[in-house]
Amino acid sequence: MTDLTTLSLLEAADLLRSGDVSSRELTQACLDRIQDTESKIHAFLTLTPDLALKQAEDADQRLTEWRKEGGKPLPHTWGIPVAIKDVLCLEGVPTTCGSKILEGFRPPYTATSVGRLIDAGAVVLGKTNTDEFAMGSSTENSAFGPTYNPWDLSRVPGGSSGGSAASVASNMCYAALGTDTGGSVRQPASFCGVTGLKSSYGRVSRYGLIAYGSSLDTVGALAHSAADLLPIFHAIAGHDPLDSTSMPDPVPAVDLDGTDLAGLRIGVPKEYFIEGMQHEVEIAVQEAVRVLETLGAVACEISLPHTDLALPVYYIIAPAEASANLARYDAVRYGPRLEAEDLREQYFATRGGLFGQEVKRRIMLGTYALSAGYYDAYYGQAQKVRTLIKGDFEAAFKDVDLIACPVAPTTAFRLGEHSEDPLSMYLEDVFTLPANLAGVPGIAFPVGFDSDHLPIGMQLNAPHLGEAVLFQAASAYQEVTSWHKERPSL
Amino acid sequence: MALTIEEVRHIAQLARLKLTPEEERRYTEQLSDILDYAGRLSKIDTTAIPPTASVLPLRAPLRPDAVRPCPPQELILRNAPSDQEGMFRVPPVLDT
Numbered sequence: 001m002t003d004l005t006t007l008s009l010l011e012a013a014d015l016l017r018s019g020d021v022s023s024r025e026l027t028q029a030c031l032d033r034i035q036d037t038e039s040k041i042h043a044f045l046t047l048t049p050d051l052a053l054k055q056a057e058d059a060d061q062r063l064t065e066w067r068k069e070g071g072k073p074l075p076h077t078w079g080i081p082v083a084i085k086d087v088l089c090l091e092g093v094p095t096t097c098g099s100k101i102l103e104g105f106r107p108p109y110t111a112t113s114v115g116r117l118i119d120a121g122a123v124v125l126g127k128t129n130t131d132e133f134a135m136g137s138s139t140e141n142s143a144f145g146p147t148y149n150p151w152d153l154s155r156v157p158g159g160s161s162g163g164s165a166a167s168v169a170s171n172m173c174y175a176a177l178g179t180d181t182g183g184s185v186r187q188p189a190s191f192c193g194v195t196g197l198k199s200s201y202g203r204v205s206r207y208g209l210i211a212y213g214s215s216l217d218t219v220g221a222l223a224h225s226a227a228d229l230l231p232i233f234h235a236i237a238g239h240d241p242l243d244s245t246s247m248p249d250p251v252p253a254v255d256l257d258g259t260d261l262a263g264l265r266i267g268v269p270k271e272y273f274i275e276g277m278q279h280e281v282e283i284a285v286q287e288a289v290r291v292l293e294t295l296g297a298v299a300c301e302i303s304l305p306h307t308d309l310a311l312p313v314y315y316i317i318a319p320a321e322a323s324a325n326l327a328r329y330d331a332v333r334y335g336p337r338l339e340a341e342d343l344r345e346q347y348f349a350t351r352g353g354l355f356g357q358e359v360k361r362r363i364m365l366g367t368y369a370l371s372a373g374y375y376d377a378y379y380g381q382a383q384k385v386r387t388l389i390k391g392d393f394e395a396a397f398k399d400v401d402l403i404a405c406p407v408a409p410t411t412a413f414r415l416g417e418h419s420e421d422p423l424s425m426y427l428e429d430v431f432t433l434p435a436n437l438a439g440v441p442g443i444a445f446p447v448g449f450d451s452d453h454l455p456i457g458m459q460l461n462a463p464h465l466g467e468a469v470l471f472q473a474a475s476a477y478q479e480v481t482s483w484h485k486e487r488p489s490l
Numbered sequence: 491m492a493l494t495i496e497e498v499r500h501i502a503q504l505a506r507l508k509l510t511p512e513e514e515r516r517y518t519e520q521l522s523d524i525l526d527y528a529g530r531l532s533k534i535d536t537t538a539i540p541p542t543a544s545v546l547p548l549r550a551p552l553r554p555d556a557v558r559p560c561p562p563q564e565l566i567l568r569n570a571p572s573d574q575e576g577m578f579r580v581p582p583v584l585d586t
Contacts, residue, residue, distance in 0.1 A: 108565045201545050215544055241553055245546060312528040323505060330506075332578050334569035343583045344506075352508030360507055364498070364517055365524060367505040381531050383541030388534070390542055423523055439545025464545070 004029040005171040006487065009228035012174055013076040016063055023056040023063065023079030026174075027123050030081040034125065034172045037490050042147050043167040045086045046094050047126040052081065055123040062121065076231035078121030083167045083176040086127035087134055088114050088219070089208040093124075097210050098132040098142035098160075101329050101354040103336055111208025112243065113177060113219045113236040120235035125173050128163030132356045133326065134184055134212045136160050137428040138418070141358045146415060149191060150488040151454055155412040158188030161222065165192035168222050170490055175223035175232050181213045182314055183407075183432025185220035186444035190407035190457025193446045195474065195484060196222040197229050200465045201439035202247040205240030211325040213318040214245075216436045225484050226443065226474035227256055233467065247465065254468045259476040261295040264469070266460075267302035267400035272431055277409035284448035284456040285406045288477065292404070295476050302400060304392040309385050310434040315426055316369050316382035317437075323366030326359070361422060386437050393438040393461070402473055403461040406431055407444045411454035435461050443470040446483040455483075492522045 004012070004026055015021040031049050038044060059079035066074050084090060087097050089107035096102045110118075118124065131141035139147040139162030147162040149155040150170040157166040161178030165188035168176050178185040180198035189196025197220045204219040211217060221232040237251040268289055273282055289299050331337035331350040338353045340346040355363070369378035396403060408428055418425035435442045440461050447458040462470050478484050498518045502509050509517070563576055572579040 105569055108561045108568070244551060245544070247546070248551075309531065309534065312531050315524060316528055316531070327506075331571055332580055333566075335571065337571035339581070341581065343580050346581055347506040348508035351506050352502075355507070357513075360509070360513070361517060361520060363505050363507065364501050365521055368493075368497075368501050368521065368525075371501070371504060377532065378525075378528065380541060381534075381536060382528075383543060384536035384539045385531055385534055386542040387539050388536075390545060422520055423527060426524075437542075437545075 005033045008224050009080055009174040009231070010076060012080060013078070016079045019067060023059040023123060024053065026079065027052050027056040027081050027125070030125055030173055037170050037172065040148060040153055040490060041150055041166050041170055042145060043128055043163040043170070043172060044083070044126045045096060045098070045129050045144055045163070048093055048124055051093070052123050052125050055118070059121050059123060075120040075235060077117065077235050079123065080121070080174050081123045081125050082117065083125050083128045083164055083173045084114055085161050085164050085176065085178045086130050087179055087210050088177060089210070090114050090124065090127070093127065095127065095210070096144070097134070098130040098144060099354070099356065099359065100143045101335050101350070105334050107208070109208060112205035112240045114208065117177065117232065117235050122235070128161070128167055128176060130163060131160035132359050133210070133322070134160040134179055134181055135322070135358050135362055137183070137187060137425055139163060140415060140419060141356055143356050149412050150490055151193065152412065152452065155414050155454070156191065158191035158412065160184040162188045164222050165189055165194055165196065168192070168194045168224065169488060171487065175221055175228060177236070178220050178222050179209060180218050180220045180436065181216045182318060182436050183429045185222060186407050186432050186442055186457070186459055187428065189222050189444040190455065191412040193455030193483070193486060194222050195225050195229055195443065195445040196220060197233060197467070197470070198435060198442040199233070199237065199467060200441040202245050203441070203465060203467065204236050205243040205246045207240055207242040213321040214325060215321060216318060218436070225478050226445065226471050227478070230254055230256065230471055249465055252468050254471050256471065256475045259295050259479045261292060261297040261473060261476050264297040264402065264473065265400040266292060266297050266299045266402045266404050267396055268299055268404050269302050269304045269307065271304050271307035272405035274409065277406070278411060278450065280450040281406050281410065281456050285404070285458045288447035288458045289404050291477060291481060292473065295480065297473070299404070300400070302396050302403070304396060304434065306385070306388045306392050307434060310389055310437055311426060311430055313382045313385050313389065313437060314429070314433040315365070316378050317386065319362040319366030320369045320379050321366065323363045323370065326363055358422070389434055390438040393434070393440055397463045401462070401469055405459050407457040407459045408432070411450045411452070411456055431459065440464050441467045441470055443474050445474050445478065446486070448483060493518055493525065
């Protein structure tokens with residue numbers, strides 16, 4: 001019998017439909033795989049095997065009925081084991097955001113994205129590791145220890161959705177939900193050699209996503225290919241009255257048949273090929289653009305002139321929003337409490353003692369940027385420069401349908417490499433931040449390996465709500481290449 | 491833009507964070523570095539540029555003002571570090 005965990009999501013879905021395997025068998029295979037490899041990877045913060053096996057049994061029952069009914073539409077997510085980043089709430093299941101300040105918290109409700117995925121038949125294996133409150137690019141900022149890159153255990157998986165990326169890359173699940181505030185789906189997807197979607201701002205409900213930077217936060221997903229991601233996207237996307245920033249626009253059906261990209265205009269921004277970036281990354285991305293050209297796309301150089309300002313803008317706006325969002329952790333309604341003599345001292349003791357170094361650093365930075373006398377100089381100015389960055393994308397999308405660029409300047413770096421210098425860690429996000437500031441969607445997918453056999457990723461960006469063309473272009477590329485089929489040996 | 495350790499202590503007061511002397515020292519250095527880097531924003535002429543508060547077209551969607559069920563009190567209190575008689579329990583706020 002073939003190892004079920006090496007299948008793609010769509011291959012597994014076909015076997016479920018034909019009745020050749022059951023969801024219970026797939027789920028058990030994933031749980032066994034986790035049992036065998038999790039001690040090396042540490043992708044999960046919480047495992048939910050009992051819930052998963054119960055959901056799998058329900059899925060199998062529905063599949064049996066579905067086969068008798070014959071031909072009715074059924075989502076391809078039905079009976080598929082998935083993982084959920086631990087910043088998304090699932091009722092009754094511990095949700096920590098990788099932080100000691102939420103240790104033991106069991107949400108009284110389920111995030112819309114998670115609930116919709118479960119309603120579409122998915123089986124939840126557990127909650128995945130993340131940088132604390134999604135603040136980081138390596139998953140080293142988790143209060144519960146780092147995740148290790150399945151391609152090289154001495155390296156980081158990227159972050160903040162590092163647990164989700166590593167769980168997919170090491171065949172522990174078929175897909176995982178992640179979130180992307182400054183690159184937190186795309187960069188770990190790139191480092192782990194999987195495909196990751198950052199949805200448009202407003203496309204996927206954030207109800208039940210524990211807030212970090214509210215003008216930037218998006219929910220996304222990771223899987224082995226664009227074709228595997230599509231049914232996940234269709235399960236979670238669409239308007240939600242519980243999230244006032246979710247867009248009412250319908251989510252289009254996407255046809256992935258064929259590899260014809262005739263006439264598709266792809267812009268390659270010259271500002272994304274910078275001094276100091278890894279040469280192999282540059283070469284692999286340019287080669288991938290040539291592959292897209294062989295499929296009919298037309299590529300040209302474009303300019304996004306304010307790209308170098310995205311990093312300083314992001315590291316004012318995101319901490320400012322974080323400092324406001326994280327004010328809620330007061331040890332009154334949930335979370336552990338460090339006792340003190342009076343309420344005020346209890347706030348100081350609990351927040352000082354239970355938030356990690358990076359979270360405190362960003363709260364401090366954001367508090368400063370919003371404080372009297374500095375607001376206009378920092379936050380106000382950053383919001384204005386953000387308009388220029390958004391304008392770069394709007395101008396570019398008058399001439400091109402897609403933007404193609406690297407995901408990160410390098411492949412996966414070593415654990416501890418950036419831990420003494422926060423600014424050098426922030427520079428890892430230099431190519432992913434602009435899409436969040438502009439609100440546009442992006443997809444990251446593997447386009448090669450470097451000389452250390454570490455995956456290299458490319459990113460495509462489309463206009464706001466333009467996910468369909470991202471799926472079509474990435475899927476066409478994956479039809480004629482096999483980078484996404486490579487798996488790490490563990 | 492160099493921050494002083496006094497400014498760092500003041501920010502920590504505003505943010506309700508108790509810092510160790512080592513953290514105060516480290517954040518003084520690191521926040522100064524980051525703010526120095528962010529200082530390049532001040533060189534951009536934005537006199538005619540409006541701020542982007544949201545990337546979405548501004549709208550204020552309305553919903554029916556209907557009564558909806560909410561989770562029961564006991565479920566909400568279940569996560570509380572301390573509760574009493576259906577209320578969140580906290581240490582003294584005022585001197586007695």
